[in-house]
Each structure stands twice: as structure tokens, then as C-alpha cells.
Amino acid sequence: MLTVRDLIALTKPRITLMVLVTAAGGMWLAPGSLDVASMAVMLLTTGMVVGAANTLNCYLERDSDRLMARTAMRPLPDRRLEPSWALTFGVAMGLFAVPTLTLAVNPVTGLLGFIALVSYVAIYTPMKQHTSAALFVGALPGALPPLMGWTAVTGRIEAPGLVLFGVLFFWQIPHFIAISVFRQDEYERAGLKVLPSVQGLRPAQMQSAIYAGALWAVSLLLVPYGLAGALYLIAAVALGGHFFWTALRGLWTQDPDAWAKKLFVASLVYLTALFAVLIIDAL
Numbered sequence: 001m002l003t004v005r006d007l008i009a010l011t012k013p014r015i016t017l018m019v020l021v022t023a024a025g026g027m028w029l030a031p032g033s034l035d036v037a038s039m040a041v042m043l044l045t046t047g048m049v050v051g052a053a054n055t056l057n058c059y060l061e062r063d064s065d066r067l068m069a070r071t072a073m074r075p076l077p078d079r080r081l082e083p084s085w086a087l088t089f090g091v092a093m094g095l096f097a098v099p100t101l102t103l104a105v106n107p108v109t110g111l112l113g114f115i116a117l118v119s120y121v122a123i124y125t126p127m128k129q130h131t132s133a134a135l136f137v138g139a140l141p142g143a144l145p146p147l148m149g150w151t152a153v154t155g156r157i158e159a160p161g162l163v164l165f166g167v168l169f170f171w172q173i174p175h176f177i178a179i180s181v182f183r184q185d186e187y188e189r190a191g192l193k194v195l196p197s198v199q200g201l202r203p204a205q206m207q208s209a210i211y212a213g214a215l216w217a218v219s220l221l222l223v224p225y226g227l228a229g230a231l232y233l234i235a236a237v238a239l240g241g242h243f244f245w246t247a248l249r250g251l252w253t254q255d256p257d258a259w260a261k262k263l264f265v266a267s268l269v270y271l272t273a274l275f276a277v278l279i280i281d282a283l
Contacts, residue, residue: 011052
């Protein structure tokens with residue numbers, strides 16, 4: 001039976017909300033300003049791009065989702081919703097959001113939205129069944145929203161906006177490696193290729209530390225570009241150091257699952273706190 005609640009669930013609201021926060025952060029930090037109507041259109045259409053990508057991802061992965069505990073109760077694998085509804089809903093959102101973003105905000109932001117949608121649905125989602133390299137492809141659309149927020153204001157792709165993109169890109173690697181470690185059995189059962197299964201646990205742990213270290217370094221670049229000051233610098237050093245140390249501890253842990261869960265929590269704390277301090281510092 002079709003319900004609005006199930007349609008909304010397809011968009012993965014919590015993920016969409018977090019993405020919108022980063023997009024709003026990009027708009028806030030960019031030089032210049034948007035009028036209230038343009039900001040509202042930007043956030044609405046960006047949310048619809050993300051919602052469309054998530055909905056179509058649910059449509060394409062409905063069979064593998066049925067094999068994993070954390071996804072088995074989603075509307076499609078639980079058969080509360082017909083797949084045709086998800087396909088129609090996802091395509092309709094994408095067809096509305098991308099042209100509206102392009103015409104009402106600017107072409108650069110519209111192009112980035114299109115790239116995010118297509119790369120997530122047409123490349124990343126099917127790629128997960130064939131190679132663990134899908135992790136790095138999937139980090140691209142996940143990192144585009146703050147850059148989209150920047151270009152919504154400036155109309156241009158510029159170095160500070162790319163730094164914001166870099167923060168989100170490098171953050172996603174250890175974040176999803178952590179999930180793939182403590183959910184490894186589920187991913188294998190669903191036929192999805194993740195780093196611990198394909199390359200082994202230790203290479204996955206090493207890559208989480210490498211990318212957490214890269215994230216630490218990239219996050220500090222916001223200071224010389226003038227987007228942040230002393231308060232942010234102190235927080236970025238402390239938060240990045242803690243996240244990097246948590247990732248690094250995986251190399252000698254005796255309990256990989258416990259380490260992965262700590263790294264997952266640390267990743268959420270890191271991103272939330274970093275963007276909060278960044279916005280406070282900008283004020």
C-alpha cells in the first residue's frame with residue numbers, strides 16, 4: 001500500500017538533511033550573498049537531487065537490500081511499496097530538480113547537481129557489485145554539495161570551494177571503511193564489494209588512516225584561504241588529530257569491530273563539530 005511516509009523514506013531523510021547542512025555551509029562561506037528566494041530554491045532543488053539519487057539507489061538495490069539487516073525494512077525490500085513507484089518518484093524528482101537548479105540558480109551549480117545524480121545512480125550504485133573502488137567513486141557525489149553551495153553564490157568553481165569539496169571527499173573514505181568493517185558479513189551476503197572483503201582488513205585500516213591524515217591536512221587549508229580564523233584552526237587541529245589517531249589505532253587493534261564502531265562515531269562527531277565551529281568562526 002502506497003504511503004507518503006514510505007516515499008519519504010526512499011529519500012533517506014537523515015542523509016539528505018546532513019547533505020543540505022554542508023550545502024548551506026558552502027553558501028554561507030562563499031563571498032557574496034543570495035536573496036532568500038534563491039537560497040530556498042537552491043536548498044530545495046539540492047535536496048531533491050539528493051533525494052532522487054537515494055530513491056533510485058533504493059530502486060536498483062532493492063534485492064540486495066533484502067539481504068542486509070540494516071536495509072531489509074526499507075519500503076522496497078519489505079514490499080510495502082511497488083518498485084515502479086520508486087522509479088517514477090526518483091526520475092520525476094531528478095527531472096524537476098536539475099533543470100530548476102540550472103535555470104533558477106546558475107548553470108555551474110546545475111551541472112554539478114547533474115554530475116552528482118548521474119555518478120551516484122549510474123556509476124557508483126552498479127559499481128558496488130563489481131569492485132571495492134566504488135567507494136572512491138561514491139565519495140564524489142557525496143562531496144559535491146558544499147561546492148554546489150559555493151558556486152550557487154559565486155557562479156564559479158574556485159579553490160576555497162574545492163577545499164570544502166576535499167574535506168567531504170576525504171572524510172567519506174574512513175567513514176565508510178568503518179561501516180564496511182563492522183557490517184562486512186552483511187555486505188558479503190548481499191554481494192557488494194567492500195575494501196575489507198576484497199583487499200583485506202589491514203589494507204582497509206591503512207587506507208582509513210591515510211585518508212584521515214589527508215583530511216586533517218586539507219581541513220587546515222580553509223585558514224590561509226581566509227574562510228576561517230583562529231577558533232576554527234584550533235578546532236580543526238584538535239578534531240582532525242583525534243580522528244586521525246582513532247583511524248591509526250586500527251593498525252594494532254585486537255578488536256576490529258570495536259575499533260570500526262569507534263571510528264564511525266568519531267567521524268560523525270568530527271564532521272558535525274567541524275562545520276559547527278566553521279560557521280561560528282565565520283560569524
